[in-house]
Amino acid sequence: MELPLIDLEELSRGEMAREECKKKIARASQEWGFFQVVNHGISREILETMRKEEVKLFKRTFKEKAMADKMFNFSEGSYRWGSPSASRLREFSWSEAFHVQLSDIYADGDSPAAASMPNHHLSSIMRQVATSLYELGQKLAAILAEKVGHSPTYFQETCLLTHSYIRMNRYPPRPNTFGFGLMPHTDSDFLTILHQDDVAGLQLVKHGKWVSVKPNPDALVINIGDLFEAWSNGIYRSVEHRVVTNSTRERFSTAFFLCPSYDTVISSPFEPCLYRRFTFREFKEQVGEDVKKIGHKVGLSRFLVRCD
Template sequence: MIAQASQEWGFFQVVNHGISQDVLLKMRKEQMKLFKKPFHEKMNDKQLNLSAGSYRWGTPSATCLQQLSWSEAFHVPLTDISNSIHHPTTLSSTMEHFATTVSELAHNLARILSERMGYKSKYFREICLPHTCYVRMNRYPACPISPQVFGLMPHTDSDFLTILHQDEIGGLQLVRDGKWISVKPNPEALIINIGDLFQAWSNGVYKSVEHRVVTNKAKERFSTAFFLCPSYDTEIRSCFEPSVYKRFTFREFRQQVQEDVKKYGYKVGLPRFLMSTH
């Protein structure tokens, strides 16, 4: 499945991933058409049959310019995509094809990463199901006040794995050795990002890397992401002992993140769940 991958501290790019360029390019085309719709249609698009709140823009909770994300997105559960097939459109059928193929890739990658640790299990197949995983379509408009605001604020992902297909514009950056490094777009590759849950489950063997999206004054940018997530009631615990992290449910983790963002304006994440050293 994978011919080569260059690893970067929990971020790596995968080629020969088995997902055709036709699928990826068609997804990009349909996504761009969707974002061109008027704001009121995106907020209440009946054709997509999406859950309430799927369309998101900016950062409604921002209290200062530094917390504002210059972006809009559709954050769609896989079950919404499956349901939309009952009233098929070009967009819904394209999303369904994309979600099916990328979901299978995500499960295969999770299996490979766990086997490299000597851990063979159907763990991810059993807990990461269609009703718990998501596809996210992102648009980052050209920003006249770049670089004062980010397309996406610095953060780590809260899932197990994120698979990202970005366009040729670029803008994704990650932290390495305390410095921000740009991820150069590669049309043949998909970007794989280790999330917080995988770091906790692997007992810190794999790292969830802080990343951000910088804005562009002249050009808009598009990307599509798949998030491999468990149900909110799933208990996350390290697969090795002694454990670096306390046991916690995905719901507890998400609630703590939301509380921290509301209180401090940013996500604290896994440091909240470290085992006590006392």
């Protein structure tokens, strides 16, 4: 299926066009939890450069990738493959990824010592892409906040660039067998912005069924995360999604996650509240505990207000 497609150039075409564009963004976030944007202001050149650097990174040996924290100054555990929590084969994710906190690549990023490192080019490209995606995320989050009567400055105050993450994904081919590149899940953030290649694989739940998303090389895919659903009191939807593998082609994508500080309190002003107040730290710790104990994330249902 085609996701709702929104032309962000409409935001600069006059009051009526701007308001209609904002309504489309809010409507898609309520009805789908996903949408895609074009004319987003991020050049295809920089996104393709990022893709090329990503491919080169994943072509390194397993030993080199496992030592990425030392080679690239990433935090320990940034390189991930498979599903460490899987208890059976069908729970195993057929993929590998670098999940990088942006504070890692911005720390001393312009220092002479950093510039002399052999992997400086990758970090430099990551900073350019992350900065552009962060600015886009802030713009979209402010629009969504405005449409539910929240302060549009909330995200500028709580979601700093260095609190957010960028994730580089590779999904190898999986011949002759159906499998998940990434298991069904929701995102533990406010907003996710995805740049994917032309290999289909992303799927989401719509009307209780899994539907495949048709790749659009000119668009970025946006989806609502758990924190936004709680903060909007369920107006915007964090929708379950997954990635399925291709039998002959590998798939690459880059995802940006707009996150607050760990001490940020997530609370909705609407009554009655669907979810109790919680900090981002509480949410992440609960997710980690559930994954460790039962093998998968439970998510927002852990934070529902109990009426019994």
